[in-house]
Amino acid sequence: MRTRLPAVALIAVAALGLTACSSGAGEDSSTTLTILTPASTVPLDPASSQNLATTSLSLLDRRLTTWKVEEGKDAVVVPDLATTTGTQSDGGRTWTYTLKDGLKFSNGDPVTSEDVKYGIERSFSDQLTGGLSYHKTLLEGGSDYRGPFDGKQLSSIETPDDRTIVFRLNKAFGDWPWIASMPAFTPVLESNGAPATYAKAPITTGPYKVESIKDGTALTLTRNTHWSAKTDSVRTASADRVVFEEGQNQTTVVQNLLTGSGKYADAFGAQYLGAADLSAASRDAQGKQRLATSEAGPIQYLALNTKRGELKDVRVRQALNHAVDRRSYLLASGGSAAGIAATTLITPGIAGRQAYDLYPAGTSGDVTKAQQLLRQAGVSGLKLTMLLQNDSASLAQGQAVQQGLQRIGVAVTLKPEDAESFYVDAAADDKPFDLVLASWQPDFPSANANISPLFDSSQIGGGNYNLSQYDVPEVDRAIAAAQAETDQSAAQADWAAIDRRIMQDAPVVPLIYAKQSFLHGSGVGNFFIPSFPAYPDYMTLTVGK
Amino acid sequence: MSVLRRLLRDPWAVVAAIVVVLFAAAAAAAPLITGLTGHDPFTYDLDALDGTGAPQGAFGGVSAQHWFGVEPLTGRDLFAIVLWGARTSFTVGVLATAVSVSLGTAVGLIAGYAGGWTDRVVSRIVDVMLGFPSLIFMISLTAIVAASFPRPLLIVLVIGFFGWPAVARVVRGQVLSLKQRSFVLAAQAMGAGPFDVMRRQLLPNLAATVVVYATILVPAAIGTEAALSFLGVGVPPPTPSWGRSIGDAISWFSVDPAYVAFPGGALFLVTLAFNLLGDGLRDALDPRLARRRPRSAVAPVVEEAVTR
Numbered sequence: 001m002r003t004r005l006p007a008v009a010l011i012a013v014a015a016l017g018l019t020a021c022s023s024g025a026g027e028d029s030s031t032t033l034t035i036l037t038p039a040s041t042v043p044l045d046p047a048s049s050q051n052l053a054t055t056s057l058s059l060l061d062r063r064l065t066t067w068k069v070e071e072g073k074d075a076v077v078v079p080d081l082a083t084t085t086g087t088q089s090d091g092g093r094t095w096t097y098t099l100k101d102g103l104k105f106s107n108g109d110p111v112t113s114e115d116v117k118y119g120i121e122r123s124f125s126d127q128l129t130g131g132l133s134y135h136k137t138l139l140e141g142g143s144d145y146r147g148p149f150d151g152k153q154l155s156s157i158e159t160p161d162d163r164t165i166v167f168r169l170n171k172a173f174g175d176w177p178w179i180a181s182m183p184a185f186t187p188v189l190e191s192n193g194a195p196a197t198y199a200k201a202p203i204t205t206g207p208y209k210v211e212s213i214k215d216g217t218a219l220t221l222t223r224n225t226h227w228s229a230k231t232d233s234v235r236t237a238s239a240d241r242v243v244f245e246e247g248q249n250q251t252t253v254v255q256n257l258l259t260g261s262g263k264y265a266d267a268f269g270a271q272y273l274g275a276a277d278l279s280a281a282s283r284d285a286q287g288k289q290r291l292a293t294s295e296a297g298p299i300q301y302l303a304l305n306t307k308r309g310e311l312k313d314v315r316v317r318q319a320l321n322h323a324v325d326r327r328s329y330l331l332a333s334g335g336s337a338a339g340i341a342a343t344t345l346i347t348p349g350i351a352g353r354q355a356y357d358l359y360p361a362g363t364s365g366d367v368t369k370a371q372q373l374l375r376q377a378g379v380s381g382l383k384l385t386m387l388l389q390n391d392s393a394s395l396a397q398g399q400a401v402q403q404g405l406q407r408i409g410v411a412v413t414l415k416p417e418d419a420e421s422f423y424v425d426a427a428a429d430d431k432p433f434d435l436v437l438a439s440w441q442p443d444f445p446s447a448n449a450n451i452s453p454l455f456d457s458s459q460i461g462g463g464n465y466n467l468s469q470y471d472v473p474e475v476d477r478a479i480a481a482a483q484a485e486t487d488q489s490a491a492q493a494d495w496a497a498i499d500r501r502i503m504q505d506a507p508v509v510p511l512i513y514a515k516q517s518f519l520h521g522s523g524v525g526n527f528f529i530p531s532f533p534a535y536p537d538y539m540t541l542t543v544g545k
Numbered sequence: 546m547s548v549l550r551r552l553l554r555d556p557w558a559v560v561a562a563i564v565v566v567l568f569a570a571a572a573a574a575a576p577l578i579t580g581l582t583g584h585d586p587f588t589y590d591l592d593a594l595d596g597t598g599a600p601q602g603a604f605g606g607v608s609a610q611h612w613f614g615v616e617p618l619t620g621r622d623l624f625a626i627v628l629w630g631a632r633t634s635f636t637v638g639v640l641a642t643a644v645s646v647s648l649g650t651a652v653g654l655i656a657g658y659a660g661g662w663t664d665r666v667v668s669r670i671v672d673v674m675l676g677f678p679s680l681i682f683m684i685s686l687t688a689i690v691a692a693s694f695p696r697p698l699l700i701v702l703v704i705g706f707f708g709w710p711a712v713a714r715v716v717r718g719q720v721l722s723l724k725q726r727s728f729v730l731a732a733q734a735m736g737a738g739p740f741d742v743m744r745r746q747l748l749p750n751l752a753a754t755v756v757v758y759a760t761i762l763v764p765a766a767i768g769t770e771a772a773l774s775f776l777g778v779g780v781p782p783p784t785p786s787w788g789r790s791i792g793d794a795i796s797w798f799s800v801d802p803a804y805v806a807f808p809g810g811a812l813f814l815v816t817l818a819f820n821l822l823g824d825g826l827r828d829a830l831d832p833r834l835a836r837r838r839p840r841s842a843v844a845p846v847v848e849e850a851v852t853r
Binding site: 251255274275276277278279280282283325327328331332333334335336337338385390391392395396398399400402403406413414415416418421 | 587588589591594595596597598599617618619620688692777778781782783792793796797799800
């Protein structure tokens with residue numbers, strides 16, 4: 001998933017805050033978690049959601065599988081509604097799941113495999129767009145299917161009985177257990193599934209159900225009494241109520257959490273801190289204890305348009321890799337608390353990542369080496385345009401890249417665009433720019449999700465995210481082979497080799513693995529930010545005491 | 546000459562004029578000055594920052610090296626940024642005013658002199674333009690226009706375009722009264738064409754009004770440029786701009802309050818000085834008006850006594 005502001009709005013829309021709420025005169029032991037989000041609404045329809053398995057929707061919904069995230073360990077996929085993470089047959093083209101016993105919706109109805117199938121089918125509808133769509137291209141017949149609202153079913157999802165669901169894929173795909181953790185794999189009751197009304201009153205399977213929705217103000221969740229911890233090995237559901245306070249100003253959130261009184265003791269911010277807020281929090285005595293920072297996170301990189309002008313020459317692209325000033329870039333992002341220098345495509349926290357550096361250039365870049373490569377390529381007076389987002393954080397970072405490349409005589413013109421136009425233009429078929437300052441956090445913790453969306457030639461243009469227009473048949477074949485590999489350790493070795501192979505062509509300049517920092521109140525426990533996903537784990541944090 | 550003498554008798558106008566001239570000179574000589582200080586507004590100085598990207602030292606890192614401290618996250622010299630920012634402000638301010646004044650004078654002249662339907666149509670257009678939510682329109686325009694179009698020129702044209710109606714209205718009013726005067730009628734009687742009358746008889750008599758208006762339009766244009774840059778649609782970085790610096794400084798206020806003070810102070814001083822100078826000029830050019838303003842120690846007492 002592309003990251004930065006909009007992605008944050010999509011994904012990280014939850015903050016937990018528990019306040020010991022005193023109702024009436026007597027002391028009440030119920031706990032309320034308050035989640036402070038800048039978004040004006042928390043989207044609740046899983047079919048159009050890009051939510052990570054561990055953030056806001058995980059409080060309401062369960063999927064076939066989910067993620068177990070522990071401090072200091074790589075995320076693993078674990079069963080959620082299903083009894084296993086999936087049983088494969090036919091060489092990884094068919095995946096079978098059995099639902100656990102005794103699963104119920106928040107209205108008391110039993111959860112059946114038909115409900116899971118219906119939930120997935122909904123995500124194909126034109127009325128519900130914008131959700132994660134990995135399954136849409138993998139399920140057989142998925143490219144021609146238009147959703148269940150005109151009475152049609154997707155035949156590649158079979159439900160032989162109420163508890164069994166079988167997926168037939170159009171190719172072998174070893175990471176399918178991760179795909180089954182995505183929002184679309186949430187069961188939805190057909191009577192509740194109308195696209196226009198579902199998000200107003202969803203019937204849920206997770207530990208919470210919706211109490212009230214006031215867009216722009218707050219979303220309040222209360223316990224779903226039909227949820228049972230016995231069938232759920234991941235969620236702790238520590239708070240009795242969860243309130244998402246919407247439309248929060250980030251600077252105000254930071255001040256409130258640093259003060260940490262009242263409801264802000266049992267609260268956290270859903271948006272990671274920008275450089276200025278991070279600097280302010282790290283100066284605060286309380287701030288150090290209430291700040292949780294990941295060791296790494298999304299990769300921020302400079303995509304080089306390999307189909308344009310001098311950038312077609314691999315030596316020029318390699319020169320840019322040597323020339324870029326990562327030290328300036330890191331400081332422009334907020335210093336050592338905001339990231340670490342990046343040299344690989346697979347991000348830390350993804351199993352099987354191997355560290356390497358094909359273009360060793362020290363902390364500030366190797367100007368001599370870069371100039372030498374440019375001379376070899378016979379290029380001088382290079383002028384490039386850089387597409388980037390028009391917010392102060394991106395502009396600071398863009399200027400850091402700009403001044404770094406200035407040192408080898410490459411003049412970069414910044415082209416800042418608002419988030420919406422940025423994503424449209426960056427992912428367009430015809431790209432009238434040379435560089436894009438981009439950021440990517442995988443949608444699931446597999447190297448596959450690091451690499452294939454960014455470097456497979458099928459992902460060029462049409463709204464896809466191969467921003468470098470990188471098109472090498474050899475790499476495409478290697479990606480397809482690694483995706484089909486169902487043995488995890490063999491697949492990981494394949495991906496590590498592909499990572500290196502792609503960087504030999506230097507279609508991007510990896511800049512930093514962004515660390516993401518979040519603030520929480522003193523009453524919030526088990527609050528940590530893993531390298532992946534670099535967001536709080538809403539399912540397992542605790543409140544009160 | 547008498548105009549200059551009257552202007553020199555107004556201490557506020559003199560101080561304002563000095564401030565404007567100083568800033569203008571500093572803006573014009575910015576590359577020379579930053580060449581002498583050894584810090585241009587583009588070079589990073591990461592050693593002036595601490596580990597979080599905030600300036601090291603008090604008041605945003607004010608030191609003998611960096612007189613105004615440094616910019617957070619980059620370590621660029623804030624003195625150089627403010628100085629070069631004056632270049633941006635003055636260039637945009639003066640050029641946009643030139644656009645406004647030439648458009649406004651031309652339209653006002655034609656409307657006032659031609660009268661009739663032309664005048665009615667033009668006056669309605671001016672009314673619409675004056676009531677137009679121009680800032681919102683400017684923001685959307687800067688978002689729509691192709692990126693290949695040079696951004697500073699676009700800013701000049703856009704700000705200039707929204708400044709002309711005020712000028713046009715005043716010029717039209719002046720022309721309406723001027724064209725009844727005997728020297729204009731005489732010129733017409735002797736067979737001068739409309740273009741000739743406008744150029745030789747009317748324009749010279751409009752000069753004073755236009756100069757005063759221009760002096761007041763410049764700070765307005767500077768303010769608008771700062772507003773656009775503050776909102777992120779002004780001149781693109783790394784070209785320094787006070788508005789963008791102020792915008793960036795807001796999130797740093799709790800850590801580095803000095804960051805907002807220097808570009809903010811410069812913007813405040815320049816707009817105030819231009820406005821005072823404009824007031825002073827108006828008084829100097831139109832002595833009757835000056836009498837009515839509570840400028841001398843005696844005048845206000847008299848006036849207050851009368852109004853009571």
